[in-house]
Amino acid sequence: MTDRLPHEKGFHVSWDQIHRDARALAWRLDGKGPDDGGWRAVVAITRGGMAPAMIVSRELDIRVVDTISVKSYNHQAQTQPRVIKAPQADIMGDQGEGVLVVDDLVDTGKTLELVRKLYPKAHFATVYAKPEGRGMVDTYITEVSQDTWIFFPWDMALQYVEPYRGRD
Ligand SMILES: O=P(O)(O)OC[C@H]1O[C@H](OP(=O)(O)OP(=O)(O)O)[C@H](O)[C@@H]1O
Numbered sequence: 001m002t003d004r005l006p007h008e009k010g011f012h013v014s015w016d017q018i019h020r021d022a023r024a025l026a027w028r029l030d031g032k033g034p035d036d037g038g039w040r041a042v043v044a045i046t047r048g049g050m051a052p053a054m055i056v057s058r059e060l061d062i063r064v065v066d067t068i069s070v071k072s073y074n075h076q077a078q079t080q081p082r083v084i085k086a087p088q089a090d091i092m093g094d095q096g097e098g099v100l101v102v103d104d105l106v107d108t109g110k111t112l113e114l115v116r117k118l119y120p121k122a123h124f125a126t127v128y129a130k131p132e133g134r135g136m137v138d139t140y141i142t143e144v145s146q147d148t149w150i151f152f153p154w155d156m157a158l159q160y161v162e163p164y165r166g167r168d
Pocket residue numbers: 045046047048049070071072073074081103104105106107108109110111112133
């Protein structure tokens with residue numbers, strides 16, 4: 001996409017931080033499921049939604065967990081989102097009612113827009129949200145600005161850096 005804000009800022013999330021934020025998301029979702037027995041299942045939007053979905057399902061003691069694979073980005077370049085793998089039909093029911101769909105973040109909202117069309121009655125939750133896609137999420141924890149790129153711990157590695165006085 002050409003008319004989009006560049007990602008000028010970086011928001012670096014550690015394992016500890018994503019663990020705490022995903023837990024906070026779970027606690028916020030607790031008790032918000034259907035009256036007749038709560039959330040039936042958690043569906044992670046792979047791949048980024050898998051770690052948060054695991055933490056949410058653990059916190060809320062939900063044992064039925066599935067995935068939907070949506071590919072939207074090639075590194076930082078956005079492409080048309082497409083479903084590569086769908087969740088089990090009997091888990092989703094007719095329109096996803098009682099199912100918690102979890103992703104790490106919403107940016108433009110294109111990924112969630114696609115999944116919402118498929119399962120309009122599911123509940124959509126992300127850990128992080130940017131303003132453009134915020135309207136696509138039912139529940140989220142932390143908002144960052146649109147020109148921020150979020151770096152997750154699974155995409156990072158610890159690296160040696162030269163001491164300040166050692167640089168040329
Ligand atoms: O709101 P959007 O603009 O659609 O962007 C959000 C999506 O982009 C990233 O996934 P990506 O497609 O990069 O795949 P990944 O989860 O496998 O890294 C992120 O994990 C969200 O799923």
